[in-house]
Amino acid sequence: MTSSPFEALLPSTERALLHRVAVAQSEGRSPSLVGAVVRDGKMVWSGSRSCVDGHDPDGDTQYRIGSLTKVFTAVLVMRLRDEGLLDLNDPLEKHLSGTGVGEVTIAQLLGHSAGLAAEAPAPWWERTPGTVRPELADVLGEEPLRHAVGRRFHYSNPGYTLLGSLVEAMRGVSWEEALRSEILEPLGLARTSAQPVAPHAGGWAVHPWADVMLPEPSEDLGLMAPAGQLWSTAEDLCRFAGFLAQGDDRVLCAASVEEMRTPAVAPGAGDREGGYGLGVQLLRWDDRMLIGHTGSLPGFVACLWVSVEDGVAAVTLANATSGPQMAALAGELVQIVAEAEPRFPEPWRPLPEAEVDQELLELTGPWYWGTYVFGLRLGPDRGVTLEPLRGPGRRATFRALPDGGWVGLNGYYLGENLRAVRRPDGSVSHLDLGSFVFTREPYEQGDAVPGGVDEAGWRGL
Structure with a gap:
């Protein structure tokens, strides 16, 4: 007999999720939260x-998502790479000239x-119209660089303006x-747009010391749009x-995603553990690696986190300039589901007959x-895993x-070649992994051990 998990969450899990959202809206003093x-x-x-x-909003209500926009812009750039139109190591100047910072790479x-x-x-770009900055020079300013190129992580909104222009x-x-x-x-994100489309939330500033509100302006960011322009819904962001x-x-294919x-770069001093990929934030949360992005613009805060290992993602949207801690909230929603209803492992199955032969089996162990x-x-697919059998080591x-x-494919040996080196009679002498030699016995006489083996062999004290 076999059984399959239901798609719907358990009532107890749903209540825990709604309770967490209710607490975030109440304690964060947000006009609304999804x-x-x-x-x-x-x-x-x-x-x-x-x-x-x-008048609670629902999954079809638009909110502004701020820097979550950067993930979309990064996908557009990765598509150009996958089509062979550019290399990520190309200097910007090769494809977009006249910026004054053309030596930086994509x-x-x-x-x-x-x-x-x-x-x-x-003036502050998030609260002023894009017409204030009609040219890239207006976005970059007279001194666009703050640090040595390529030496450290330093979050840059103008950098994504350049990518959008690219x-x-x-x-x-x-x-x-x-x-x-x-x-x-292609992804069916019909409710994601550069301008708000009803039904959408209005952006508000909540007074830090009194329960009163003030409407925030909603500006068209012009050239800065690729860094933070978009509006979207919970349903669309769940698809994304x-x-x-x-x-x-x-x-974009799975390998490119x-x-x-x-x-791509280590986190800077004081940053939360995780780092940054190519347009994607990385966050270590309760022993889980979350990927996605946070976002904010005056009147709005947003977050999307994905735990690929758990197969769980969460989206949080609110219409307040500050207050709700959206990154923490989204992380907690992922945690609630992953711990209350852990993912079912795939059933064990033998390898397909075509993927197994005697030569491969002889290499195991x-x-x-x-x-x-x-x-x-x-x-699977004639691949192999090499892992330490006791103590620490590189897997x-x-x-x-x-x-x-x-x-x-990962870890210390990412991109390194592993091969089986055979003797003239066809038997396996050793494994060569990026010049490291693996033998069937530790320091066996006659084996291909770099530097040779002491002729006296193993001995006691």
Whole structure:
């Protein structure tokens, strides 16, 4: 007999989620707040609270999402890379000239290591119309660099203005048009837009010392739009979360999305543990790695976190300039579901017959790097895993190469080649992993041990 988990959450889990949203709206003093949860690519819960009785927002209500926009812009750039139109290590000048910072690379802009200033010159760009900054020079200012290029993480909104302009230069259309045709329409994000479309929340500032509010302006950011312009809904962002977890060949393949989730630069001093990928924030939360992004603009705060390992994501949206801690709230929503209803593992199944042969089976089992013992296990698609059998050590998974051997997929051995070295009679002498030699016995006489083995062999005291 077999059984399958239901898509719907348990009532106890739903109540815990709604309680957490209610506490966040109340203690954060937000006019309204929406939360939603995705499991295995599908939205399985949403809930909201509002200061107006009977008028709670829902998953179709638009909120401004601020810097969550940067993830969309990064996807557009990665598409250009995947089409072979640019390399992430290309200097910006190669594709967008005349910026004055053309030596920075596209990868550095994506990962905020280009050394650019955090903000555009005054007046504050988030509360003024984009017409105040009609040219890139107005966005970058007279001294655009604050740090040595490529040396450290320093979050930069102007950097994503440059990436948006890069997309426009290479596509020959506006950033907004490229976004709509290349991401929003293929993924079915019909309620994500550069301008608000009803029903949408209004942005508010809540007085820090009194329960009174003030409406916030909603400006068109012009050239700064790729850094923070978008409006979206909980339902649309849940679909986008599924894309960030699994990829979608209509937009960006799974391997490229995984590349975006890989740390591009270490976190700066004082930053929360995690770092930053290519347009994606990384956060270590209660022993989980979350990927996604936070966002804020006057009147709004937002967050999207995905735990790829748990298959769970959460979206939080509120219409207050400050107050609700959206990053913490989204992390807690993921945690509630992941711990209350942990993911079911896939059933164990033998490998397909075509993936198993005697030569591969002969390579499995213990191997010694010096006196460290490792185990080689056969995996799917003729791949292998090499892991320490006792004590600390470097574990890695390897993908089979068409011409034989394997390449590392993670950890210390990412990108390194593993191969089986054979003797003239065809038997396996040793494994070579980036010049490290693994033998069947520790320091066996006659084995291919670098530096040789003492002729007296092993001895006692």
